[in-house]
Amino acid sequence: MEDKRQWGALMAAAQGGDARAYRGLLGELRPWLLGYYRRRLPPAQVEDAVQDALIAIHDKRHTYDPARPFAAWASGIARYKWIDRLRSSARAPDGAAPIEFAVEGHESAVTSATVLTAMLATLKPQQAEVIRLVKLMGFSIEEASARTGQSESLVKVNIHRGLAKLATAANDDKEGERADG
Amino acid sequence: MPMADALIDRLAADLPPVRPRRASREFGVLLGVAAIEAVLILVLGLARPDLGPVMPPMFWWKLAAPAALGVLATATALRALDPARRTVGVRWLGLLALAALGVGWALAGVEPMGDLDPDLGLRCVVAATIFSVPPALALGVLLRHGAPSHPSRVAVAAAIAGGAWGAAFLGLHCPNDGVMHALLWHSFGIALPALAAALPLTRAARW
Numbered sequence: 164m165e166d167k168r169q170w171g172a173l174m175a176a177a178q179g180g181d182a183r184a185y186r187g188l189l190g191e192l193r194p195w196l197l198g199y200y201r202r203r204l205p206p207a208q209v210e211d212a213v214q215d216a217l218i219a220i221h222d223k224r225h226t227y228d229p230a231r232p233f234a235a236w237a238s239g240i241a242r243y244k245w246i247d248r249l250r251s252s253a254r255a256p257d258g259a260a261p262i263e264f265a266v267e268g269h270e271s272a273v274t275s276a277t278v279l280t281a282m283l284a285t286l287k288p289q290q291a292e293v294i295r296l297v298k299l300m301g302f303s304i305e306e307a308s309a310r311t312g313q314s315e316s317l318v319k320v321n322i323h324r325g326l327a328k329l330a331t332a333a334n335d336d337k338e339g340e341r342a343d344g
Numbered sequence: 345m346p347m348a349d350a351l352i353d354r355l356a357a358d359l360p361p362v363r364p365r366r367a368s369r370e371f372g373v374l375l376g377v378a379a380i381e382a383v384l385i386l387v388l389g390l391a392r393p394d395l396g397p398v399m400p401p402m403f404w405w406k407l408a409a410p411a412a413l414g415v416l417a418t419a420t421a422l423r424a425l426d427p428a429r430r431t432v433g434v435r436w437l438g439l440l441a442l443a444a445l446g447v448g449w450a451l452a453g454v455e456p457m458g459d460l461d462p463d464l465g466l467r468c469v470v471a472a473t474i475f476s477v478p479p480a481l482a483l484g485v486l487l488r489h490g491a492p493s494h495p496s497r498v499a500v501a502a503a504i505a506g507g508a509w510g511a512a513f514l515g516l517h518c519p520n521d522g523v524m525h526a527l528l529w530h531s532f533g534i535a536l537p538a539l540a541a542a543l544p545l546t547r548a549a550r551w
Contacts, residue, residue, distance in 0.1 A: 177359065178361065178362050178363075178364055179361050180359055180360060180361035181359075182356045182357065182359045183356075185355070185356045185359055186352060186353070186356040189352040189355060189356065190352060193348055193352070210347070210348065213348060214347070214348060214351055217348070217351060217352065217355065218351070218355070219491075219551070221355045222551070223427065223491040223551065224362055225362040225363060225364055225365050225489075226364075226365050226425065226426060226427060226490060226491045227364060228364055228365075228366070228426070229364060231428065232428075235428040236426070236427055236428045238428070239426070239427030239428040239429070239430075239491075239493055240427045240491065242493070243427060243491070243493055243551075
């Protein structure tokens with residue numbers, strides 16, 4: 164499909180004001196960003212995340228150094244915007260829409276489930292349990308409280324702390340994925 | 345996805361040329377701000393009255409230790425404004441600060457310990473805070489311009505840089521070369537402005 168080795172050259176041209184090169188670059192970045200966020204976010208958030216990342220790439224295009232690999236730069240922006248969304252989820256009201264992971268592609272769904280299981284395993288069991296119930300399975304706070312025996316306040320606190328811990332873990336993950344380039 | 349296509353068209357339609365950022369160029373800007381401030385301190389008569397070519401070791405410590413911290417913290421912050429950078433290196437700044445304090449304490453063998461002199465000490469902290477404003481503002485502008493992976497850590501490095509630059513200029517201003525005074529009040533002269541600047545710089549670094 165796209166030749167990632169040329170992305171740096173396209174961005175360098177875009178920094179000089181070449182709109183055609185820039186349109187081509189963003190057009191090639193879009194499917195890569197879709198794949199990136201499909202592995203990390205629920206389907207309802209993917210398109211918004213892609214657009215956020217495209218806008219960030221546009222706003223911060225002067226921070227790309229043409230002498231350095233473009234993929235690492237673009238990956239850094241995509242990752243920052245992903246972590247931003249995790250933080251927003253942690254701050255969101257507990258009644259926010261539940262997280263539903265991708266089912267469009269089997270491979271993507273398996274990847275998402277594997278990543279999510281690994282991340283939830285780092286939390287306290289009480290936190291992981293209520294996040295599964297409320298954010299993944301769509302139960303209300305009251306229902307999660309009844310199922311787990313935790314008070315409603317404790318369910319909210321555990322969701323908040325669990326999501327915050329996931330965001331921190333993702334932020335500290337120095338082995339985070341880079342683009343394939 | 346028509347919305348994404350429309351967004352791409354809109355972004356590409358408004359495409360003024362941009363100058364790629366260079367950490368080295370921004371570092372030069374910071375050094376320029378520092379040099380201008382140092383000249384202003386001398387020209388405006390804010391330097392200590394006995395300033396001359398031969399000064400006691402503690403004078404040089406008060407100047408060089410925070411200046412070294414300021415240079416390193418500035419370089420650390422500016423280097424981390426690249427989204428591809430996953431680490432910041434704030435810990436090194438703590439180690440350098442401890443080493444500088446160790447050197448200062450070692451000067452107790454050749455310099456008078458002096459006393460704490462709280463009145464002058466408080467004035468020194470206020471002066472350091474004022475002196476830290478120009479470099480901290482310049483760093484805030486540069487942070488706003490960058491795209492750090494870890495805004496809060498970068499802001500800490502920048503806040504330390506601002507405080508350290510302020511304390512370095514305080515070294516030109518403060519006439520007390522006592523060890524106790526320098527170690528306590530000049531350290532506060534770094535720490536307090538850094539604490540005050542950390543929050544606004546964190547906001548500046550977010551994007």
